[in-house]
Amino acid sequence: MHTISASEVATLLDCTKETVLDKAAAGQLAAIKYGRSWVFLRDALFEGLHQVALSNLKPRSFRRPNEERPRLLAYAEAVPSRTTTRRTTRPILPAM
Secondary structure (H helix, E strand, O other): OOOOOHHHHHHHOOOHHHHHHHHHHOOOOOOEOOOOOOEEEHHHHHHHHHHHHHHOOOOOOOOOOOOHHHHHHHHHHHHHOOOOOOOOOOOOOOOO
């Protein structure tokens, strides 16, 4: 069991020590109040962050490979493809 301080947690999370202490007091970070200071268990902290990251994932929509998208196909047919070519010579600038 490895413990880390609030300043070390702030360094890991790239935030201020005050933010870490506020999150710990609100119960958003896994911590134990020991006297006047907060003690963070490294494994519990990372597990809690892992759970938050998993809960923030948005479900992905999967579609079948042969399913067509009518809106995109109609748009692709309505917009003509670009047929212009790039300029190959540089413009001549006036002498100063």
